Every structure is written in C-alpha cells, then in structure tokens.
Amino acid sequence: MERTHESVPSPEEARARERRWVERARNGDREAFEHLCREAYPALLHYARSLAGPDRAPDLAQEALLRALRSIDRFRGEARFRSWLLRIARNVWLNERALLRSKRERSGSQQVEERAGAHVDPAARLEREELVAALEREIATLPAAQREALLLCDREGLSYKEIAQVMGCPIGTVMSRIHYARTRLRRRLGRWWKNGRGVG
Known part of the structure; x- marks a missing residue:
C-alpha cells in the first residue's frame, strides 16, 4: 500500500491557517493559543538569546508568552503571530534595561550629591x-x-x-x-x- 504525503501548504494557505488559530485564541481557546506558542517558541527563544544571552533568554521568553496570553484578545492578526511575539519580547527586554539603568543612575546621583554635600x-x-x-x-x-x-x-x-x-x-x-x-x-x-x- 502506497503511503501518501501531505503537501506543503503555500504561504497563503499557511497564513490563512494561522489566522484561524489566532481567531480561536482570541475567543478564549487556550489550546489554540498554546498551539501558536509552540510553533513560534523556537524563534522566540533564539531571539531572546540574541538580546539577553543564554542565561536570561528562557525567562525573557516566558515573560513574553505571559504578556501575549494577557493581550491576545487585542491582537488583530495584521502581523504574523511570531512577529508579534518577538516584538513583545523586545519591549520586555528594553523595559528591563531602562529600569536597571534608571536605578543605577539614581544610585549614582545620590552618591554624588552625598559626597558634594548636596551643593548644586x-x-x-x-x-x-x-x-x-x-x-x-x-x-x-x-x-x-x-x-x-x-x-x-x-x-x-x-x-x-x-x-x-x-x-x-x-x-x-x-x-x-x-x-x-x-x-x-x-x-x-x-x-x-x-x-x-x-x-x-
């Protein structure tokens, strides 16, 4: 008996299929959301490593997934789900860096003022x-x-x-x-x- 192989979907078919998964996820289908995340996770983790390094990457990817879950109902599907997820990871990473930098600057400014007797x-x-x-x-x-x-x-x-x-x-x-x-x-x-x- 000959074994038949599924044909590889065209980009248009793949995009249409993803839109259906996204629509289900937006309507509260947790299984659909998890399916989208499984498909996008390798790219997400690779991108997180390029941003934050191998040690921080898993936590960054996890935070991006959690934020995506909280905001999936606002995702309109104009971009690919993977692209949307990568943008979330990027924003998380930039916010973390900004917060860390702000803390360092405040700490440094406080030390300078203390040494200068708070004279400005x-x-x-x-x-x-x-x-x-x-x-x-x-x-x-x-x-x-x-x-x-x-x-x-x-x-x-x-x-x-x-x-x-x-x-x-x-x-x-x-x-x-x-x-x-x-x-x-x-x-x-x-x-x-x-x-x-x-x-x-």
Whole structure:
C-alpha cells in the first residue's frame, strides 16, 4: 500500500491557517493559543538569546508568552503571530534595561550629591535642564528609525550588531541611521553636542 504525503501548504494557505488559530485564541481557546506558542517558541527563544544571552533568554521568553496570553484578545492578526511575539519580547527586554539603568543612575546621583554635600550651582543646574530639554525636543523630531537606533546605541549601550538584531536590519543600515541622527543633532544643538555623543 502506497503511503501518501501531505503537501506543503503555500504561504497563503499557511497564513490563512494561522489566522484561524489566532481567531480561536482570541475567543478564549487556550489550546489554540498554546498551539501558536509552540510553533513560534523556537524563534522566540533564539531571539531572546540574541538580546539577553543564554542565561536570561528562557525567562525573557516566558515573560513574553505571559504578556501575549494577557493581550491576545487585542491582537488583530495584521502581523504574523511570531512577529508579534518577538516584538513583545523586545519591549520586555528594553523595559528591563531602562529600569536597571534608571536605578543605577539614581544610585549614582545620590552618591554624588552625598559626597558634594548636596551643593548644586543653580546656574549649572539651569543650563543642564535647558540642554536636556533642547536635546529631547530635537530627538523627538528625528525620523523614527534614526531615533530608535540612536537611543539603543547611546542610551542603552548596545553595539551595532545588537541594534541590527533588535531592529531587524543590516549593520550598515544601523550605522547610517546613527550617523545621520548625530549629524542632525550636532548641527541643531551646536556647542552643546560633544563629540557626537550627546545622548546621555
């Protein structure tokens, strides 16, 4: 007796099939949600490793899955489920880095103030506040891709390779975006922009 093999579905068929699973998951079908997660998990774990390293990756992937479960009813299915899940993982990772950086900055600022006897020159403080405000205004006017690449580099401390992985583009594109962003900020901020690294 000859054994028949199932034909490989076309991309359109696979997409339609996924939409049906997504619709079931949005309607509260836990089995459908788990099916989607099983399909996407290898890519999710690989992506989490590229972001956070092998030790942190499983926890990052798990947190992304939990957040996806809580918000699946709001997923409209315009993107692939896997892409949506990877964006969630990316946001979790960026939020964790921002929180950690904020804690370190607060701790460092507190230590500096204690050593300085909490003395702050009002004129210096005003100038610093003006610089920060001007910088934030100019950053907000950058094209979205340039702004994201610049902040990932100068605020999050990512390498060009890491930024390329996060943004899903070639390293050369990352370098170009950062270059144009810094050039624009340097031109707009003049003397305040030091060595092209004014995003602190």
